Amino acid sequence: MPLVYCGACSHAPGITARPERADTQTRQALYKALCKMGDDIRATGAEALIVVAAEHFANFFMNNMPAFAIGMADSYEGPIEEEAFLKIKRTKVPGNKALSRKLIEGVMQTVDVAYAEEWKFDHGIAVPLHFITPDYDLPIVPANINCQGPPLTPLKRAWAFGEALRTAADAQAERIALLATGGISHWPATPDSGKINAEWDREFLDRWARNDKDALLSYTDAEIYRDGGQGGFEIRTFVAAAAAGKGAKGTIEFSEPVPAFAVSATVARMAVISS
């Protein structure tokens, strides 16, 4: 069954941790767009959701940092963040170990992916799920690209990972959705938190919506760091989603710079299925 859904969205902790600090109208529009994304995923009849995230040291550290990892368990815990900080209750989220294993075996044909039979979610997965699957009733397959501890996964390999995920998902009987989460430009958890390069973000999203592989892969890490900050390294997840789109075009359903959330809050979808 071909991949039934492919999208990307922001995961900034401020979205749930500090909602009152954002412009009310913008916040409500973002929440609506995120909830609609959940409705759209359910409308495809998805039986599992691969979440390609840029995790922040919940599971992986510089003692053994994988370029790519996929979870392989029947359930996951999260978020690791204090409930009082993130304002998301810690919970158990369903997984699907057998499906994970099949996907990992598929991805391994072309990409050397690490697998993990335990995985703690952080805000990178927990914030989107809070809106998209608030009842935690859709099995999740967590996947990660190293966007945090340099040397980072090269963009062209993030593309290869997205292609491998698509091929592996298409080969399954189950209806599978894929969601990439990450920021575009941001300087998170620094004194510059809130800084956003909105022009750079627009240009990136334009390349993403056109699914212009060459343009998406043309950024160097030095350029990303200069123009998009250390948070900009997370474009790797968007790049993987574009690759999973297999040449389809994307739609930017919502994108607004929200300083209180420290990102251009974004909800975007790749049209993976021709109707």
Place this chain on the structure above:
Amino acid sequence: MSLYQVQKLIYQLNRDPRTRERYARERDAVLAEYDLTDEERAALVQPDIGLLYVLGVNGQLLMHFAALHKIEWNDYLERMRHGLAKHGQVREGVYAATGYEGVEAHDARLKAEREKR
């Protein structure tokens, strides 16, 4: 400088409730398991968020370490700014400060742009 060791301890504290419990009960014993300089150990114990930031602790680790110590978000940002003023720019890693007008001024600018549209 053993930034790796400082970050490893914070990583364990952030993700593992048992490490947090041990740290609350027998902090010195936990600290002794990591190869830390006196400056690093003192910065962790205080905790001196500004100095930890300047030493190069990744913000994704540091913000949770601050939350663990019940340090409110604006206070967390202020402590990093204080650290920069006192100790100079970040010494290692990719979390250097680059300068920013601040959320309130930025919000006001965006609002003005929205109203013009």
